[in-house]
Amino acid sequence: MSAEYLKESASQTAGPYVHIGCVPSFAGLTGMYGGNDLGDTMITGDVKGERITIEGYVFDGSGAPAKDALLEIWQADAAGLYNAPTETRGQADPNFTGWGRQPTDGDTGRYRFETIKPGAVPYPGGQMQAPHCVVWIVARGINLGLNTRIYFDDEADANASDPVLNKVELSARRDTLVAKKSGNTYTFNIHLQGEHETVFFDI
């Protein structure tokens, strides 16, 4: 390429103290930003759709849970619309932000999102994708934020034809992207490394 463009700023690890900047109340800076950590609440009113919990751990290559990671999820509302100015297909549910941010617990390593089951959204060309959340993970020891997706195990037919899941050549690896339902809770564990390494995407 000969044309001159700027280069994206290089990433650096979020470090162990990411909480100070991103979830200051969790970090103990009580009262900062009115005492509300941004992204803590995704449901802001009488939301449409099925309320669910998504929870799990982020495991390192030794199988130990990361107790200093930060996760963000971004998802459509129950009708499959994103609450964003760049959403051109319609107006999303005003009672749902679509964006959540949660730290893993400093003692147990568990994370938890209270959200709704997302609706399906299209793939370029018009085919539908299976319902999913996109996920971004940062932590000490992660140099460039990791992108993955959460799919849902009660959407087997939609998952089987999902164009992104089908980019993953080994079918066993697709299972790393599928959360397991029990009641209203989906468990989604992320393995940074090892035999069960989660599929991460270059988006």
Next chain:
Amino acid sequence: MTQTAKPETGAFSPRDLDHQPPAFTPGYKTSILRSPQRNLVSFENTVSEITGPTFGHQMLGELDNDLILNYAAPGESAIGERLIVHGRVLDEQGRPVPNVLVEFWQANAGGRYRHKKDAYLAALDPNFGGCGRTISAEDGSYNFRTVKPGPYPWPNGANDWRPAHIHFSVFGHGFAQRLITQMYFEGDPHIALCPIVQTIPDETAIDALVARLDMDNTIPMDIRAYRFDIVLRGRRSTLFENRLEGN
């Protein structure tokens, strides 16, 4: 620069991974067990990656971008070298990226974080919290006031010290633009010695994270300024977009 009436909704240019640190960087020991070993799976951007959360200016408190005052008792202020940090959020085409949330956090002037897991012996400053945020203006500009963070030792090699740095979390208009990085200070000899900085394989990419002293925006007898521009991924060109054949 006039405001675009409609946000752009195209796919992003592929990320240039040669300009980014790889996941496995054994000089930074924590990366050894936290680095995926398999290839990243690529696919074209969908609406899930092209869209992203946005935040309104009304969310901001008056002192959110003033770390000198936003944790200080009334009439008090944080201890340290007073600084303005400012710059622009741009995309890879050099266009301003307006209305995006920029969050920042840092150690105090002695190199100590206000965090229960930081046990460094440097003292906490009761008037310094170490976090702030702002939203970029129509021309992509942002600014905040703070004190210069101190360098500090960290457990990695036997005698590793972080250069003075400020952490940045930056949103774009699409989730694929999400970025976390660190800003360093011109002339700091620790930059060349730091295993975290040196995870970045490209010297020009490191240099782009080094803020420059900006005497033009330094306020005499008050506060020095440093300039730091942030570049987010750009959207792919939409030239000839409507002339494609097929779908």
